[in-house]
Amino acid sequence: MEVVEYDKRKCPTHVSTGECTKHLLPVKDALDILSGKWKLQIILSLTFGKKRFKQIQREIPGLTPKMLSKELKELEINELATRHVYDTSPVSVEYEITPYGRTLKPIIEELHKWGSKHRKRIITRSGRSTL
Amino acid sequence: MEVVEYDKRKCPTHVSTGECTKHLLPVKDALDILSGKWKLQIILSLTFGKKRFKQIQREIPGLTPKMLSKELKELEINELATRHVYDTSPVSVEYEITPYGRTLKPIIEELHKWGSKHRKRIITRSGRSTL
DNA sequence: TATAGTGGTTTCCTAAAGTATACCGGTATC
DNA sequence: GATACCGGTATACTTTAGGAAACCACTATA
Known part of the structure; x- marks a missing residue:
């Protein structure tokens, strides 16, 4: 992961898209964190308190x-959630959203x-009431 | 596509996730528009002016x-871009971002x-300079 | 001793996203 | 007449995301 310096002014039409692509890297990073079928729901669930796996x-x-x-592993890697293992028997595990996670x-x-x-807009235009 | 009324106060832990899932539908809609390998780049490209296909x-x-x-078809469907066909010979086609598209x-x-x-944050922590 | 709950992993599978390559009719150029 | 540009489409392929089901060690409970 290269630390990329970019300049918005370098993005107009005539400029190599290389610069623009670099500009988009952080946007893609953010998108990766949120996209997928479950990520949002899991983050939201943790927002309301510590939770155990099951x-x-x-x-x-x-x-x-x-x-x-x-x-959950990805959330940990990205420091958005933490995993706490308690020395009970059997072991219990809790997941908690981090303050950093809340910055989302x-x-x-x-969004x-x-x-x-x-x-x-789309519903109105198409005149559908269900999808 | 059901028009869903939701209430943020209904989302805490003890509440059925059904409500929360509905709350997330619009977020997913927005995410769908932006995710994928090319969408952002195409939108960005059009941001800087009308463009032809090639x-x-x-x-x-x-x-x-x-x-x-x-x-491009999806952008059209979502009214984020328009397709103009000019009666030249051979026909030329131009794509243009809409004002609505700019609201993104x-x-x-x-993001x-x-x-x-x-x-x-992630680069600093891992101490890597490249990925 | 059987059953259920905990926190997962493993294997196999399908569906969707994306890639590669060739092709089409039209026109203009060499 | 060959080549190249335009705006795409068609077909076949690979890769990734996600789902289904079984399984694991451990413990508590009946």
């Missing part, structure tokens, strides 16, 4: 242990704002 | 006509802001 699974219908395991809030809100308007 | 393809290395065609700007900027910080 607890999260029960809260999110359809979520298999394989996917949950994978997503504005971004999710922005929600735009998405809501877009929903209305 | 022109976009040349600007974005690796983009095949099939993918470009598909993505704040969302992309928010960029968060993504930039995240990049620095």
